[in-house]
Amino acid sequence: MTEQIYKGLAGVVADHTAVSKVNPESNSLLYRGYPVQELAAALSFEEVALLLWNGELPSSAEKQEFLDFERSHRALDPRVRSAIDLLPLDCHPMDVGRTAVSVLGANHPLSEDSSPEAELTKAKELFAVFPAVVAYDQRRRRGLELVEPRQDLDYSQNFLWMTFGEEAPEEVVDAFRVSMVLYAEHSFNASTFTARVVTSTLADLHSAVTAAIGALKGPLHGGANEAVMHTFEEIGIDPAETREDAAARAKAWMEQALAEKRKVMGFGHRVYKSGDSRVPTMKQALDAMVEYYGRGELMGLYDGLESAMGEAKNILPNLDYPAGPTYHLMGFDTEMFTPLFIAARITGWTAHIAEQRANNALIRPLSAYNGPDERHL
Ligand code: SDX
Numbered sequence: 001m002t003e004q005i006y007k008g009l010a011g012v013v014a015d016h017t018a019v020s021k022v023n024p025e026s027n028s029l030l031y032r033g034y035p036v037q038e039l040a041a042a043l044s045f046e047e048v049a050l051l052l053w054n055g056e057l058p059s060s061a062e063k064q065e066f067l068d069f070e071r072s073h074r075a076l077d078p079r080v081r082s083a084i085d086l087l088p089l090d091c092h093p094m095d096v097g098r099t100a101v102s103v104l105g106a107n108h109p110l111s112e113d114s115s116p117e118a119e120l121t122k123a124k125e126l127f128a129v130f131p132a133v134v135a136y137d138q139r140r141r142r143g144l145e146l147v148e149p150r151q152d153l154d155y156s157q158n159f160l161w162m163t164f165g166e167e168a169p170e171e172v173v174d175a176f177r178v179s180m181v182l183y184a185e186h187s188f189n190a191s192t193f194t195a196r197v198v199t200s201t202l203a204d205l206h207s208a209v210t211a212a213i214g215a216l217k218g219p220l221h222g223g224a225n226e227a228v229m230h231t232f233e234e235i236g237i238d239p240a241e242t243r244e245d246a247a248a249r250a251k252a253w254m255e256q257a258l259a260e261k262r263k264v265m266g267f268g269h270r271v272y273k274s275g276d277s278r279v280p281t282m283k284q285a286l287d288a289m290v291e292y293y294g295r296g297e298l299m300g301l302y303d304g305l306e307s308a309m310g311e312a313k314n315i316l317p318n319l320d321y322p323a324g325p326t327y328h329l330m331g332f333d334t335e336m337f338t339p340l341f342i343a344a345r346i347t348g349w350t351a352h353i354a355e356q357r358a359n360n361a362l363i364r365p366l367s368a369y370n371g372p373d374e375r376h377l
């Protein structure tokens with residue numbers, strides 16, 4: 001019997017979800033029914049997180065309660081800090097993020113309590129504390145001291161404050177907030193599916209998130225935002241160059257890369273075949289950063305790669321493509337980009353963990369054996 005194989009589970013509908021709808025026909029993305037563009041234009045990341053977890057927008061009392069909770073759970077637990085300090089400065093920051101979540105789980109008093117209330121508390125705590133993990137890791141790699149969180153700042157302002165030790169300008173905070181909203185959720189992507197597989201075994205929330213971080217690290221998934229910047233670096237970034245010259249060099253680089261059959265990160269998507277719904281909004285945020293920092297030549301590289309890829313293969317950018325240079329302009333080291341994706345996606349992962357737990361079936365597909373026929377010693 002020859003079984004039908006769905007390599008990479010392409011085209012397989014594995015379950016229902018009410019968290020988000022990715023619609024490749026209309027290039028749209030809805031979080032709990034709301035277009036992501038509307039959310040990015042109007043709401044804080046904290047409000048979007050509540051929408052993803054609860055299914056509805058918060059009342060002002062619910063919002064205030066969460067803001068108080070979030071602001072009082074931002075500080076890095078000394079046990080997590082000690083664990084991070086044990087990790088070498090040249091390990092990948094995704095390893096630090098993965099380890100931090102694992103340590104938080106091992107120390108959590110509600111670790112084995114999978115009631116909806118306990119799960120939501122753990123999700124909110126992870127949301128609140130993860131920025132401190134990223135910020136501290138970025139700083140220690142630069143030989144700088146930890147910066148304590150500030151309760152008078154919102155999530156995005158405080159994230160940038162803890163990372164850079166100074167208050168970020170409004171334009172930068174806004175671009176950062178938009179990136180968090182856009183990265184928050186995307187149905188059954190590889191890391192979310194990983195979280196659901198782990199949850200389906202009835203393992204705890206921190207195990208599911210730790211595994212999801214492992215899945216996110218790879219360059220075919222979240223690691224692409226970092227890889228985009230490596231491409232820019234390989235082509236060569238020269239702030240003194242004109243936009244036109246940068247575009248011409250990028251175009252030539254892309255033609256060569258495609259001739260060598262290289263996969264260029266930041267382009268293509270398993271679900272969207274005519275454009276990632278999030279790219280125009282993220283591109284606007286990138287444009288704002290390019291203008292703010294006066295770095296038109298980066299848009300030359302951006303446009304050159306995009307148009308050469310479009311002309312040669314008709315493959316369009318995904319969200320990681322504009323996000324990479326945006327984070328670069330804000331001052332994050334390239335290796336820190338994918339941990340920023342974690343900070344955002346903790347919301348989507350934990351919403352899916354709750355959904356999986358509420359209506360669980362062990363995820364365990366079949367395989368078609370193609371090894372040797374039965375044989376004997
Ligand atoms: C994310 O799933 C999600 O929702 C993920 C995500 C989320 O929010 O969670 O949106 C986030 O992970 C975005 C994707 C980030 N990854 C990259 O940017 C890596 C580069 N892109 C790819 O390798 C690729 O496009 C994938 C992995 C994203 C999707 O690939 P598929 O659907 O498995 O398609 P494929 O690899 O089989 O490619 C089909 C064709 C091939 O050409 P042919 O062999 O048919 O001639 O398209 C080509 C590929 O070679 N192709 C590319 C390419 N992407 C596809 N060629 C060069 N560069 C690319 N980036």
